[in-house]
Amino acid sequence: MATEKKPTVIKKYANRRLYHTGTSTYVTLDDLAAMVKGGEDFVVYDAKTSEDITRPVLAQIIFEQEGKEGQNLLPITFLRQLIRYYGDSMQALVPRYLEHSLHTLAQNHQAFREQMDTAFGANPFGTVAFHAVDDQVQKNIAMFRDALRMFTPFTMQGGATEPEAAAPAEPAKADPPGEIDELKRQLTEVQKRLDKLSGS
DSSP, X not given: OOOOOOOEEEEEOTTXXXXXXXXXXXXXXHHHHHHHHTTOOEEEEETTTOOBOHHHHHHHHHHHHHHSTTOOOSOHHHHHHHHHHTTSTTTTTHHHHHHXXXXXXHHHHHHHHHHHHHHHOSXXXXXXXXXXXXXXXXXXXXXXXXXXXXXXXXXXXXXXXXXXXXXOOOOOOOOOSSHHHHHHHHHHHHXXXXXXXXXX
16 A cells, blocks of 8 residues: 655744755755745745744745735735734634535636647647638628728729619719728728638
């Protein structure tokens, strides 16, 4: 019957240095944080008194991580509420509640990872994701083209179209060059670019 692996022993000396008894080397709080993320269990003892100080050391790791820019996980309101629970009648229930909540979060996180792996494979920018993005781009182009048509009574699909009903003939008047002509020219140029993007 396989025996459960014992946690690694870390000793903390008076000079605040942390000694890894497994590798016979000194380690830092960042090293311990990496061990936690890697799933390696450890306990920290005071080298002089042999007191188990794992909890305050882990709290110190969290404190240092929270001090790094962009690494904040604990909202200020949560920290304030947590402080209020110290000495409160609910204090005994808080650890189990937090442990259960984090366990549920970890399960949901793993399930989400598995769903992403199933949908996109190992590469999040795989063919499935690429086609999904490409389809959305094509839809956006079509919507933009339709919007352009609303502002141009004569479509730009290769020339002007006949009006729905023939209007009474009037003397032809040349439109003076100006902002309207420039706008038409810009819309035509946009349409050509859209046609290139959509592969038409």
